[in-house]
Amino acid sequence: MEDGSVRESRHRHTSSEASSALAARLPEPLTPITDLELSLDVARVLRGQGIDPSRARPEIAAVAEEVLDEAGSLLDPVALHTISPVRDFRRQRVTLEDGEVSVFEGPLVARALAGATEVVLAVCTIGPALEDQVDALFSAGDPLRALALDGAGIAALGELSRVLRKRIRAEASARGVRTGMRASPGQEGWSLSQQRVLFDLVPAERIGVRLTDSCLMMPRKSVSFVVGLGPEIRADGTTCDFCSKRMRCRWRVSTSTK
Numbered sequence: 001m002e003d004g005s006v007r008e009s010r011h012r013h014t015s016s017e018a019s020s021a022l023a024a025r026l027p028e029p030l031t032p033i034t035d036l037e038l039s040l041d042v043a044r045v046l047r048g049q050g051i052d053p054s055r056a057r058p059e060i061a062a063v064a065e066e067v068l069d070e071a072g073s074l075l076d077p078v079a080l081h082t083i084s085p086v087r088d089f090r091r092q093r094v095t096l097e098d099g100e101v102s103v104f105e106g107p108l109v110a111r112a113l114a115g116a117t118e119v120v121l122a123v124c125t126i127g128p129a130l131e132d133q134v135d136a137l138f139s140a141g142d143p144l145r146a147l148a149l150d151g152a153g154i155a156a157l158g159e160l161s162r163v164l165r166k167r168i169r170a171e172a173s174a175r176g177v178r179t180g181m182r183a184s185p186g187q188e189g190w191s192l193s194q195q196r197v198l199f200d201l202v203p204a205e206r207i208g209v210r211l212t213d214s215c216l217m218m219p220r221k222s223v224s225f226v227v228g229l230g231p232e233i234r235a236d237g238t239t240c241d242f243c244s245k246r247m248r249c250r251w252r253v254s255t256s257t258k
Contacts, residue, residue, distance in 0.1 A: 108189030116228030
């Protein structure tokens with residue numbers, strides 16, 4: 001018969017093994033990414049307003065140029081991302097191995113993650129300062145400048161997303177795996193309510209981003225997305241390819257620029 005000290009020793013040993021196994025499954029603490037350099041120009045600010053730069057009126061283009069420096073001073077780009085292994089993939093349901101049951105469901109996310117063995121989950125934002133200034137300009141009766149500054153914010157967020165995806169591709173390449181197309185909750189084919197699943201996996205509050213009851217992100221100039229990783233994943237599509245408006249949208253993204 002074992003005495004108490006032997007049983008206690010075995011219990012400590014078993015608990016230690018269990019703790020080590022659990023720690024091996026848990027992701028490392030996430031560190032916000034702040035060294036993200038963004039580049040803005042007049043053409044991007046105009047596109048952010050939905051204006052074709054080649055057709056912009058001179059006074060509109062002039063205001064877009066005027067807000068460039070102001071926009072730059074108001075940007076506070078930051079991002080956070082983590083990686084979760086894929087546990088199961090059936091039809092339009094992707095189950096992640098995160099210690100609990102996390103499921104993404106929908107035709108868009110299923111297509112985006114087809115062939116993935118892992119999924120990058122990311123949230124990024126330019127912060128609230130630019131939005132606050134846009135609101136102040138509208139309140140002060142300067143809608144032209146407010147719209148230009150808002151366009152700069154939209155352009156900056158798009159650039160931030162592009163820079164973050166480029167970093168993700170570089171990290172994946174260093175590991176010898178490929179990256180797939182990007183997809184975001186709320187895009188056609190993926191319910192906005194699935195934002196809650198993504199935010200359960202990414203502690204976005206560390207970079208000042210939260211979800212409203214209707215699953216919108218605050219600050220408003222924020223974006224979340226997933227990217228599949230794997231040796232067999234397809235990298236020949238964009239979310240625009242699956243949008244019902246793709247044939248008449250002037251801002252459609254091509255595979256070469258995603």
